[in-house]
Amino acid sequence: MTALLSLKRVSKRFRGLVAVDAVSFDVPPGELFAIIGPNGAGKTTLFNMIAGAIAPDEGSIAFAGEEIAGLPADVVCRRGIARTFQIVRPFPALTVEDNVLVGALLHSHDVGAARRRAQDMLRRLDLFDQRNRIAATLTLPDRKRLEVARALATEPRLLLLDEVMAGLRPTESDRMVAILRDLNRGGGLTIILIEHVMRAVMALASEVLVLDHGTAIAQGKPKAVVRDPAVVQSYLGAEPVDAAH
Amino acid sequence: MTGKIADSSPDSRPGKSARVLEPLLQGVSRRTLALLGVLLAALLIAPWLVSDYLITVLIVILYLAFTGQAWNIMMGFAGQLSLGHAIYAGLGAYIAALLFARFGVAPWLGFLVVMPVAAACGAIIGFLAFRFGVAGVYFAILTIAFAEFARIGFDHLAIVNASAGLFLPVAQYAHNDLWHLRGDPTMFYYVILAATVIAFLFCRALLMSRVGYFWLAIREDEQAARATGVDTFRYKMSAVMISAAVTSFGGVFYAFFYNNLFPEQVFNISRSIEIILGPIIGGLGTLFGPILGAFVLTGLAETLNAAMAAFGFDLPGAKQVFYGICLLFVVIALPEGIWPWLARRIGVTERLR
Numbered sequence: 001m002t003a004l005l006s007l008k009r010v011s012k013r014f015r016g017l018v019a020v021d022a023v024s025f026d027v028p029p030g031e032l033f034a035i036i037g038p039n040g041a042g043k044t045t046l047f048n049m050i051a052g053a054i055a056p057d058e059g060s061i062a063f064a065g066e067e068i069a070g071l072p073a074d075v076v077c078r079r080g081i082a083r084t085f086q087i088v089r090p091f092p093a094l095t096v097e098d099n100v101l102v103g104a105l106l107h108s109h110d111v112g113a114a115r116r117r118a119q120d121m122l123r124r125l126d127l128f129d130q131r132n133r134i135a136a137t138l139t140l141p142d143r144k145r146l147e148v149a150r151a152l153a154t155e156p157r158l159l160l161l162d163e164v165m166a167g168l169r170p171t172e173s174d175r176m177v178a179i180l181r182d183l184n185r186g187g188g189l190t191i192i193l194i195e196h197v198m199r200a201v202m203a204l205a206s207e208v209l210v211l212d213h214g215t216a217i218a219q220g221k222p223k224a225v226v227r228d229p230a231v232v233q234s235y236l237g238a239e240p241v242d243a244a245h
Numbered sequence: 246m247t248g249k250i251a252d253s254s255p256d257s258r259p260g261k262s263a264r265v266l267e268p269l270l271q272g273v274s275r276r277t278l279a280l281l282g283v284l285l286a287a288l289l290i291a292p293w294l295v296s297d298y299l300i301t302v303l304i305v306i307l308y309l310a311f312t313g314q315a316w317n318i319m320m321g322f323a324g325q326l327s328l329g330h331a332i333y334a335g336l337g338a339y340i341a342a343l344l345f346a347r348f349g350v351a352p353w354l355g356f357l358v359v360m361p362v363a364a365a366c367g368a369i370i371g372f373l374a375f376r377f378g379v380a381g382v383y384f385a386i387l388t389i390a391f392a393e394f395a396r397i398g399f400d401h402l403a404i405v406n407a408s409a410g411l412f413l414p415v416a417q418y419a420h421n422d423l424w425h426l427r428g429d430p431t432m433f434y435y436v437i438l439a440a441t442v443i444a445f446l447f448c449r450a451l452l453m454s455r456v457g458y459f460w461l462a463i464r465e466d467e468q469a470a471r472a473t474g475v476d477t478f479r480y481k482m483s484a485v486m487i488s489a490a491v492t493s494f495g496g497v498f499y500a501f502f503y504n505n506l507f508p509e510q511v512f513n514i515s516r517s518i519e520i521i522l523g524p525i526i527g528g529l530g531t532l533f534g535p536i537l538g539a540f541v542l543t544g545l546a547e548t549l550n551a552a553m554a555a556f557g558f559d560l561p562g563a564k565q566v567f568y569g570i571c572l573l574f575v576v577i578a579l580p581e582g583i584w585p586w587l588a589r590r591i592g593v594t595e596r597l598r
Contacts, residue, residue: 074477114455
């Protein structure tokens with residue numbers, strides 16, 4: 001199976017600091033791929049390079065067989081990669097529905113049809129009842145779901161989720177896990193997520209990549225990765241994670 | 246819930262225009278329609294009710310409402326601050342006046358030349374800014390620079406009589422000549438009223454369109470808009486060009502109403518400031534804000550003038566001070582502008598934006 005997304009020795013330096021150092025990995029279609037690692041490991045920088053927010057200094061990023069490294073963010077999105085932001089950025093003064101509508105309009109020139117699509121998305125993310133609220137007035141968990149809904153409305157083939165579980169209560173994050181699993185398994189959507197909530201990673205991910213100081217220190221099945229001594233040392237700490245829950 | 250209310254609108258329009266208007270009316274309550282209808286009716290019969298002087302005041306108000314509406318497309322919808330909109334109005338005024346004075350070209354035909362020129366001028370400014378990442382305050386300064394450049398340039402341009410001014414031929418007319426825009430103030434009043442109504446409907450259509458939603462997304466968060474796939478360069482360009490083209494009609498009107506053009510006046514920065522005060526005070530990004538703002542500002546300024554005249558004061562600059570006070574008041578008390586506040590008060594719940 002050819003990879004949907006393939007990174008080869010991707011690097012990014014900010015002046016002297018090497019944020020991402022020759023990272024390579026493949027994500028096959030349909031995978032739910034998690035990237036974990038301590039703060040400052042380069043996870044978000046990696047996301048920004050895939051999504052086109054910043055260009056890598058070196059290396060190649062191929063999406064569906066085509067090179068996308070250095071393309072602008074809007075072009076990358078139109079190719080089929082949607083993202084959420086670690087610090088949520090809904091369109092604050094617009095209603096919840098109009099936020100998602102902007103995404104749905106990407107592939108539809110008919111506002112009515114796009115609005116119906118946006119409403120479907122809102123139903124899937126439990127936001128339908130709040131559709132007429134102004135986005136800025138939503139609670140953080142709702143804003144995170146709104147970002148996911150807006151990203152999904154662009155009909156991506158690959159969804160990049162940057163810490164969508166952070167700040168959510170366990171019940172809320174369980175709900176998000178269920179939604180993402182449904183999108184992945186039911187909808188065949190390939191998802192890459194950056195996540196600190198290990199409970200969610202263990203429940204969701206089919207493959208995990210561990211970054212530390214910009215380099216990939218481990219990759220594999222979640223259960224194997226959390227037992228990797230290097231990962232325990234650098235990220236998880238001495239306490240072994242209970243893989244069952 | 247967005248019910249279809251076009252078929253129940255009070256007046257019985259011919260079928261065709263109803264079909265055109267139906268999408269524009271979608272989601273507008275009867276109450277709002279009725280309020281807009283009353284306002285329009287009042288404006289339509291105004292020439293029979295008020296003095297000639299008040300008609301010229303209304304013309305100024307509607308001119309500012311129209312150009313404010315046009316400016317609002319760029320700033321209120323797409324979030325791009327232009328402080329040099331006088332350039333588009335000025336280009337419109339000069340080109341149409343020149344075509345008429347030298348070649349006898351009717352202003353409506355002149356507008357067909359003016360519109361693409363203004364749009365191209367907007368495109369040049371937009372391209373320089375958006376292509377090279379000039380944004381925010383720096384973009385605003387660039388727009389001022391272009392307007393100043395035009396002011397100084399026209400001041401030395403022989404074909405438009407440079408600083409001596411360009412004058413349109415004025416004569417006594419037996420009847421109003423709408424085609425050549427020669428006539429009495431009442432004719433000009435109806436022309437600018439029609440233009441304001443058309444601009445209002447046009448902006449509503451824009452806001453309900455795909456482009457409109459992309460503009461709002463850019464205004465709200467440009468980076469998030471890009472991440473959502475919006476080609477921000479393209480849509481910022483379209484906002485500037487459409488805004489410039491609409492504004493230029495205001496310039497054509499201005500030239501034929503005042504009959505004289507001086508670069509020092511036409512391209513003066515105070516013209517640009519006048520254009521933007523109405524929408525800011527009325528409500529940035531709203532559809533009705535520019536209209537309300539123009540009425541409130543000019544209306545109050547005229548009242549102030551009349552009151553001062555009645556008491557025998559003569560204070561030069563009182564109008565500017567008054568504008569300043571209004572702006573301060575709105576910024577402090579009603580940062581969203583008057584219209585959003587008023588709309589809540591009078592029960593207009595839909596977003597007339």
